[in-house]
Amino acid sequence: MRPLRPTIRTAAVAAGVFALVTGLSGCGIRGTAVPVDAGSAPSRATCVVHGPQASATPGSATTSVQLLCTSLLLPVTRLVSVPEGGDPAALARALLDELKRPPSPAEDEAGFSTAVPQQLTVSGPAKGDPAGALRLNMPPDDLAPLALAQVVCTFAGTPAADARPTVILGGPSGDRPKSYACTDETRTHPETVQGNGSPLPSADGR
Numbered sequence: 001m002r003p004l005r006p007t008i009r010t011a012a013v014a015a016g017v018f019a020l021v022t023g024l025s026g027c028g029i030r031g032t033a034v035p036v037d038a039g040s041a042p043s044r045a046t047c048v049v050h051g052p053q054a055s056a057t058p059g060s061a062t063t064s065v066q067l068l069c070t071s072l073l074l075p076v077t078r079l080v081s082v083p084e085g086g087d088p089a090a091l092a093r094a095l096l097d098e099l100k101r102p103p104s105p106a107e108d109e110a111g112f113s114t115a116v117p118q119q120l121t122v123s124g125p126a127k128g129d130p131a132g133a134l135r136l137n138m139p140p141d142d143l144a145p146l147a148l149a150q151v152v153c154t155f156a157g158t159p160a161a162d163a164r165p166t167v168i169l170g171g172p173s174g175d176r177p178k179s180y181a182c183t184d185e186t187r188t189h190p191e192t193v194q195g196n197g198s199p200l201p202s203a204d205g206r
Contacts, residue, residue, distance in 0.1 A: 044111075045069055045070050045110065045111020045112075046110050046111060047069040047070060047072070047074055047110055047111055047112070048110055049076060049077075049104075049106050049107050049110050049112070050106060050110070051106045053077050055079075056079065057079075059081060059082060060079050060080060060081050060082060061079070061080060061082050062077050062078070062079055062080075063077070063078060063080055063095070063158070064076065064077055064078070064154075065078050065095060065098045065099055065150075065154045066099075066149070066150050066153040066154045066187075067099075067103065067107065067112040067113065067114055067150070068112065068113050068114065068115060068146055068150070068190070069110070069111045069112045069113070070111065071190070072187060072188060072190070073149055073150065073153050073186065073187040073188075073190050074112070074187075076103075076107055076112060078098045080094045080095065080097075080098055081094055082094075086159055087124075088124070088132065088134070088159055088160050088161070088162065089122065089123055089124035089134065089160075091158065091159055091160040092122045092134050092155060092160040093121075093122055093123075095154050095155060095158065095160055096116070096120065096121070096122050096151065096154075098154075099114055099116040099150055099151065099154055100114070100116050100117070100118050100120065101114075102114070114147075114150065115144050115146040115147040115150060116147045116150055116151065117143075117144075117147065119137075120136060120137065120138070120143070120147070120151075121136070121137045122134050122135065122136055122137075123135045123137075125177075126170070126173040127173075129168075129170065129177055130168055130177065130200050130201070131162070132161060132162040132164070132168055133168040133169070133170055133177045133200075134155070134160070134161075134167070134168065134169055134170070135169075135170045135171065135172070135173065135177075136151075136169060136170070136171055137171075137172065138171055138172070139170075139171030139172070139175055140169045140170070140171060140178065140180070140197060141194055141195055141197065142171070143194075145190060145191040145192075145193060145194040146190050146191065148180075148193050148194055149182075149186055149187075149190030149191070149193040150190070151167075151169070152167050152169070152180045152181075152182050152186065152193055153182035153186060153187060155167045156181075156182035157182070165181060165182060166179045166180060166181045166182075167179070167180050167181075167182070168180075168200060169197070176199055176200065177200055178197030178198055178199050178200060179197060179198045179200055180193060180196070180197045180198075181196075
């Protein structure tokens with residue numbers, strides 16, 4: 001007769017393994033023979049761009065453009081071409097080009113993004129517009145609120161807006177331009193800028 005000890009030992013080991021798996025399942029942990037890769041921990045936006053900043057070269061200057069990070073408007077330094085003669089509309093186009101440009105790898109890593117559409121363009125005032133007005137190729141309030149806030153707060157305080165804290169924006173010729181302010185509220189709640197433009201009279205007072 002064969003000894004029964006190995007069989008008893010094997011059965012005991014099997015019972016122990018079964019009890020261990022059953023116990024883990026009872027605790028809400030599913031037993032598995034395959035290692036599970038839980039993946040890396042979710043990253044958090046720092047909203048701080050690391051690395052050297054671009055230095056100004058002849059015909060260019062460093063300036064701030066407003067990008068989005070964690071639903072806030074925050075300034076990012078960019079190098080832009082300075083238009084000859086200081087034409088406000090030309091500077092507005094240079095700034096708008098920066099807003100449409102995808103974030104750099106360093107900006108992207110910090111969590112920055114832009115909502116400004118590629119098809120958006122800007123030009124100078126139409127006939128009868130108030131001084132310093134800028135015209136977009138679509139009504140400002142038809143833009144996504146975050147995109148409009150980026151445009152307003154990037155133009156505000158620069159020669160593109162005659163250094164005013166407000167920006168006079170209109171859509172295609174025929175629409176009356178409105179004055180949009182860039183405030184602390186705009187920066188912390190960019191969505192509030194839409195619909196808050198103040199209508200302005202034309203240059204002839206009508």
